[in-house]
Amino acid sequence: MTSYDDHLAAVSALRNGTAVTPECVDDVSSAQQTLRELAEELRGPAAAAMPGPPTRWRSDAATAYAEALEEARGSVVVIARIMTEAECALGSCAVTLRARLDDLEAALAWRPSS
Amino acid sequence: MAAVVVSDDLVISGGGSTRVAVDELFADVGRLDTAEGLVRYASDRFGVARSKLDAVEHRATASGPLPWPGDDLRFGWFAFEVALGRLRLLRFRLVMAAELYGATERTVGALWDLGGAVGASVLGFLAPRAMAGAAVSLLPVALPAAAALGLARMAGSDPGPAVDAAVRRWLGEHRGVLNDPAFVRFVRTFADHADDFVLGALNVPAAPLVGSATEAPESASLILGVTGLLSAIGIGTGRTLVDGPVRVERVTSGPARDPAVAPSPSNAAVPPPRGFEDLADRVPRGDAQITVERHHVDGENRWLVYIAGTADFGLVAGSETNDMTSNVHGIADDSPLDALRLAGSTSAGAERGVRLALAEAGALPGDPIVAVGHSGGGVIAASLAADPGLNVVGGLNLGGPVASAQIPETCSFISVEHADDLVPATGGSGHPSCVVVVSRRVNEHGSDGDAVLPAHQFVEYGQTTALLDESDAPQLVAFREQLQEFTAGTVGEQTRWRAERVPDEEP
Numbered sequence: 001m002t003s004y005d006d007h008l009a010a011v012s013a014l015r016n017g018t019a020v021t022p023e024c025v026d027d028v029s030s031a032q033q034t035l036r037e038l039a040e041e042l043r044g045p046a047a048a049a050m051p052g053p054p055t056r057w058r059s060d061a062a063t064a065y066a067e068a069l070e071e072a073r074g075s076v077v078v079i080a081r082i083m084t085e086a087e088c089a090l091g092s093c094a095v096t097l098r099a100r101l102d103d104l105e106a107a108l109a110w111r112p113s114s
Numbered sequence: 115m116a117a118v119v120v121s122d123d124l125v126i127s128g129g130g131s132t133r134v135a136v137d138e139l140f141a142d143v144g145r146l147d148t149a150e151g152l153v154r155y156a157s158d159r160f161g162v163a164r165s166k167l168d169a170v171e172h173r174a175t176a177s178g179p180l181p182w183p184g185d186d187l188r189f190g191w192f193a194f195e196v197a198l199g200r201l202r203l204l205r206f207r208l209v210m211a212a213e214l215y216g217a218t219e220r221t222v223g224a225l226w227d228l229g230g231a232v233g234a235s236v237l238g239f240l241a242p243r244a245m246a247g248a249a250v251s252l253l254p255v256a257l258p259a260a261a262a263l264g265l266a267r268m269a270g271s272d273p274g275p276a277v278d279a280a281v282r283r284w285l286g287e288h289r290g291v292l293n294d295p296a297f298v299r300f301v302r303t304f305a306d307h308a309d310d311f312v313l314g315a316l317n318v319p320a321a322p323l324v325g326s327a328t329e330a331p332e333s334a335s336l337i338l339g340v341t342g343l344l345s346a347i348g349i350g351t352g353r354t355l356v357d358g359p360v361r362v363e364r365v366t367s368g369p370a371r372d373p374a375v376a377p378s379p380s381n382a383a384v385p386p387p388r389g390f391e392d393l394a395d396r397v398p399r400g401d402a403q404i405t406v407e408r409h410h411v412d413g414e415n416r417w418l419v420y421i422a423g424t425a426d427f428g429l430v431a432g433s434e435t436n437d438m439t440s441n442v443h444g445i446a447d448d449s450p451l452d453a454l455r456l457a458g459s460t461s462a463g464a465e466r467g468v469r470l471a472l473a474e475a476g477a478l479p480g481d482p483i484v485a486v487g488h489s490g491g492g493v494i495a496a497s498l499a500a501d502p503g504l505n506v507v508g509g510l511n512l513g514g515p516v517a518s519a520q521i522p523e524t525c526s527f528i529s530v531e532h533a534d535d536l537v538p539a540t541g542g543s544g545h546p547s548c549v550v551v552v553s554r555r556v557n558e559h560g561s562d563g564d565a566v567l568p569a570h571q572f573v574e575y576g577q578t579t580a581l582l583d584e585s586d587a588p589q590l591v592a593f594r595e596q597l598q599e600f601t602a603g604t605v606g607e608q609t610r611w612r613a614e615r616v617p618d619e620e621p
Contacts, residue, residue: 018177020173021173027166027167034160034162038156046153049152050145061211065208071200072201076153076197078196079156086183086186086187089183089186093174093182
């Protein structure tokens with residue numbers, strides 16, 4: 001239920017530039033989608049492209065190489081995790097912003113009952 | 115029967131690079147390149163998304179508190195940099211390992227070269243004296259042997275097979291040495307310094323300095339010049355290492371083309387070769403010495419030519435063109451000086467046979483060609499690739515001495531040379547080129563089979579080509595892709611040919 005106060009607050013937000021806009025929601029949703037794709041690409045093709053541990057070498061150098069490979073692989077996994085966390089947070093932001101946008105639109109549409 | 119240990123390590127060098135490494139290392143460099151490219155692309159996209167989010171953050175949070183992932187976005191950028199740095203460092207270390215391997219190989223090669231030059235001169239200087247001493251001490255043995263041989267000849271029997279058997283027995287007994295990679299290296303060095311040996315024997319002062327200007331092709335050219343001259347003045351058999359005219363004939367017999375099984379006049383349809391093993395598998399090993407395959411792609415004829423290895427190891431040029439005479443010519447052809455040779459034939463009969471077979475099959479000048487050969491056939495494949503008059507776009511050598519071939523960069527040429535195979539070493543060290551050399555040690559602990567040169571056997575090269583097909587090394591992947599583009603998946607039309615030398619008056 002919206003009220004006259006809500007209507008005034010919405011008008012005020014529009015005047016102050018603090019109102020949620022559809023473009024803002026779209027931008028956040030679009031960035032969320034991009035981060036989701038990046039996480040998938042890093043977990044999929046990028047991780048698959050990484051060399052496996054050496055199978056035909058048997059030396060200290062091979063062991064050191066395998067460890068360095070594991071570190072590099074781990075750092076790619078870390079990025080994927082960060083992308084997923086950021087994507088989840090942006091998802092929550094987008095939901096909140098959309099709710100605020102809906103409230104704003106409802107408040108602006110309010111008319112006194114005669 | 116002792117187990118034969120087979121190594122699957124392919125060592126790759128050349129290709130216009132100073133790097134040398136096992137194929138797994140080159141493959142890993144390629145994979146790291148790909149992974150780095152993908153992470154960089156993701157990083158770029160993340161950068162764009164982050165810029166947009168930075169721009170929208172103020173507007174979004176102005177409407178009220180939000181679980182804005184500011185820390186994740188900042189740390190994300192840092193994480194991308196860390197991952198890219200690690201991938202770059204790893205790739206750099208692999209490349210440096212390959213460079214170090216290559217530098218070590220070059221240092222060892224240079225030391226062998228220096229030792230070869232000095233050693234050959236000293237050996238050449240000492241050899242006549244040692245041989246004179248040995249001849250005196252061997253007289254009690256040599257005289258009865260010579261008498262026995264003379265008596266055998268007078269009695270009408272041919273001592274040749276007995277001598278041949280004795281030589282084969284000796285080679286068999288010394289197989290371990292012949293197939294030792296160190297001995298193979300010694301042969302490669304000696305091939306480059308045979309002239310130092312001769313100059314040393316002639317007591318030429320500072321022979322190593324004089325001899326450094328000539329390598330295996332020049333030595334081979336000199337041998338051909340001398341034998342040609344001897345032939346011209348009537349000394350010797352007249353055909354020792356002296357080539358002659360050749361002709362080719364279509365082969366329609368054999369298991370695959372037996373007229374009793376299938377009608378022969380039509381050309382055999384063959385699927386496109388899928389990789390190295392298919393190419394090796396199509397090198398002829400029967401009546402025919404040459405197999406020609408035509409693929410019609412985009413309105414042009416593309417040709418694959420497969421050339422068999424040496425069949426006659428004698429020094430006298432007979433009707434068999436795949437012989438030592440052709441081999442020596444094949445190596446001598448790599449020297450520009452060989453064009454100045456006045457005595458002897460101008461080129462190898464076996465190579466002319468291949469050119470004739472291609473022409474008879476319908477190849478026209480300018481048609482793209484991929485040449486494949488084993489042993490002496492590999493030498494011919496390299497000679498064709500080096501000919502600017504032909505459009506050879508790719509080649510595969512299996513165990514032929516091709517190090518000195520002047521193959522242009524426009525031709526992708528892979529030379530497979532087993533580390534324990536003596537034959538590729540007879541061509542010397544050659545020169546840096548665009549040829550990608552793939553090496554593998556076949557018998558880590560020797561072979562107890564019957565073959566004198568087990569690592570030179572066709573079956574061993576076949577097994578190595580199977581490993582080449584499995585390898586992800588970028589050089590080998592590129593060749594396989596080029597082969598697929600060359601045939602474009604079309605069914606080929608195969609003909610088989612046999613070349614033979616004919617008397618001079620019957621060209």
